[in-house]
Amino acid sequence: MLAPLHKRLLNDYQQDFPLSPTPYRDIAEQLGVSEEEVLDAFYELSEQQMISRIGPVIAPNSIGSSALVAMAVPEADLARVAELVNAYPEVNHNYERENRFNLWFVAVADDEGHLYSVIADIEAKTGYKTMLLPMLADYFINLGFELNLHD
Amino acid sequence: MIDAIDYQLIAAVQAGLPIAARPYEVIGEKLAIAEQEVIERLARLKSQGLIKRWGVVVKHRALGYQANAMIVMNVPDERVGEIGALISLQPCVNLCYQRPRQGEVWPYSLYCMIHGKSREVVLEQWAELRHACQLTDYAYEVLFSRRCFKQRGAIYARNTAVREKSRAEHRQHSPVEFQNQSGFGLPAV
Numbered sequence: 510m511l512a513p514l515h516k517r518l519l520n521d522y523q524q525d526f527p528l529s530p531t532p533y534r535d536i537a538e539q540l541g542v543s544e545e546e547v548l549d550a551f552y553e554l555s556e557q558q559m560i561s562r563i564g565p566v567i568a569p570n571s572i573g574s575s576a577l578v579a580m581a582v583p584e585a586d587l588a589r590v591a592e593l594v595n596a597y598p599e600v601n602h603n604y605e606r607e608n609r610f611n612l613w614f615v616a617v618a619d620d621e622g623h624l625y626s627v628i629a630d631i632e633a634k635t636g637y638k639t640m641l642l643p644m645l646a647d648y649f650i651n652l653g654f655e656l657n658l659h660d
Numbered sequence: 661m662i663d664a665i666d667y668q669l670i671a672a673v674q675a676g677l678p679i680a681a682r683p684y685e686v687i688g689e690k691l692a693i694a695e696q697e698v699i700e701r702l703a704r705l706k707s708q709g710l711i712k713r714w715g716v717v718v719k720h721r722a723l724g725y726q727a728n729a730m731i732v733m734n735v736p737d738e739r740v741g742e743i744g745a746l747i748s749l750q751p752c753v754n755l756c757y758q759r760p761r762q763g764e765v766w767p768y769s770l771y772c773m774i775h776g777k778s779r780e781v782v783l784e785q786w787a788e789l790r791h792a793c794q795l796t797d798y799a800y801e802v803l804f805s806r807r808c809f810k811q812r813g814a815i816y817a818r819n820t821a822v823r824e825k826s827r828a829e830h831r832q833h834s835p836v837e838f839q840n841q842s843g844f845g846l847p848a849v
Contacts, residue, residue, distance in 0.1 A: 519718055526715035528703045530682060530695055544681065551679045561717040561811060562676030565705075568712045572662070572670065577759065579766075591809040603810040606730060606803040610766070613730070613803075614810070640766060646741065646758040649748030 511559075514542060514550050519559065526563055569644055574624045575617040577642040579610040580635070587611060590635045599627045610640065662710065665693065669701055720775055721808055727779045731786060732768035733800040734761070740769055746793045747772050752785040767799065779804065 511519070517540055527535040533551070534544040554560045569575060582590045587605065594603055594614055603614035618624035628639055662670075672690050677683045684702075685695040705711045720728070735743050740758050747770070748756045755773040774789075776782035783802070790796055 519716060519723070523715045523718065524713050526677075528684075528699050528706075528714065530684060530699070532677075532683065533679075533681065548679055548681070555679065557722070559719055559722045561719050563679075563716050564673050564676045564714070565670065565702075565711040566713045566717065567670070567674075568710055571710050572667075591807075595810045600810060604808055605806040607806060608801065608803045610803075611806075640762055642759040642762075642766075644757050645760060646744065648741075648744035648756040648758070649753065 512550070514540065514546065515554060515559075518547070518550055518554065522563075569647055573617060573619040574621040575615060575643070576624060576628075577644070578614050578616055578628065578631075579640040579642065580612040580637050581610050582612050582635075582637055584611070590637065593634050594631060597627055597631065599624070661708075662705070665691070666701055666705060669693075669698065670705070673702070719811060721811075724777050725775045727776045727782045728805045729774050729776075729782050729786065730803045730805070731772050731774065731800060732766075732803065733770045733772075733795060733798050734767045735770045735795070735798050737769065743793055743795065744770055747789065750789050750792065752776075752789065768801070 518536070522536065526532060529535055531544070533547045537544040537547045540547070551560070551563070555562075580590065580594075591603060591605070591612060594600055594612070597616070599616045599618050600614050601617060603612070605611055606613050616624060616627055618627055628641065632639055668691055669687070672687050678686045680686055682695065684698040688695045688698045691698070702711065702714065706714050744756050744758060747753055752774050753772045754775060755771070757771050758769055759771055761767050761769055772789075774782050774785055776785065782804075786802060790800075
């Protein structure tokens with residue numbers, strides 16, 4: 510199970526990772542451990558696939574253009590289609606969901622034209638239609654994740 | 661609003677900050693700008709709200725949050741804003757947004773996500789939310805996730821050649837409007 514240091518790193522630095530020349534040392538000082546321990550712990554979390562990255566979450570539609578895309582794919586063909594979809598660098602999330610529309614992904618491109626051409630390409634390559642669901646209003650996107658790591 | 665260097669900087673950090681003693685220096689070297697400039701630009705992009713948050717992005721499934729539901733609701737347009745705001749106040753919800761309906765095939769206007777460790781808990785939370793947020797009159801569907809095929813940060817930067825190519829293609833084919841509602845799930849002609 511996760512060590513206390515790992516839990517703190519996962520939970521406490523989602524919103525405000527230090528913007529200083531030595532962010533890992535700053536965190537180490539805040540948590541009362543060595544910089545080496547912090548670097549090692551982040552490395553382990555990354556290796557164990559517990560963190561996706563330390564980086565930015567960009568406000569939707571502030572740069573470029575994005576859309577949620579749904580597809581209804583026969584079960585037997587889903588793995589093939591998902592792999593084709595994954596291959597696009599413009600696709601950043603791709604999930605199977607329990608629904609007739611069983612494949613859901615988010616595509617992001619630097620402009621609308623590029624986004625549409627990627628979607629057209631996906632339709633052509635997979636042989637299935639897409640349902641495009643761009644965001645109309647964002648009521649709450651706190652992509653941070655409060656972890657209940659005590660149980 | 662943002663200049664070419666900001667754009668390159670976002671491209672350079674989007675896959676993640678290096679786990680190294682001077683990570684912003686590493687990024688600066690890639691872009692041939694000073695470490696301090698990297699830091700200042702990121703701080704500015706954050707204060708401008710373009711970077712919504714700057715930090716650790718966890719993989720919630722790996723951390724035990726395996727029961728994750730996207731809930732879609734058909735809320736009348738005149739109530740979407742009010743109900744979206746109400747849903748956003750519920751602690752179990754961490755995303756809420758409006759998206760366009762797609763006719764009868766997909767009549768849903770409001771989306772929210774509940775991430776949980778078990779299906780039962782998520783369904784209980786949804787039942788409570790549904791009553792608390794005056795949603796009982798509206799049609800809905802709960803879409804639990806099954807497989808995660810991909811989760812990673814958005815990639816914004818494309819090279820110019822790709823952009824030009826895609827613009828040219830877009831002029832010939834724009835699939836954004838969904839027209840053939842009966843065609844879902846069938847191979848495209």
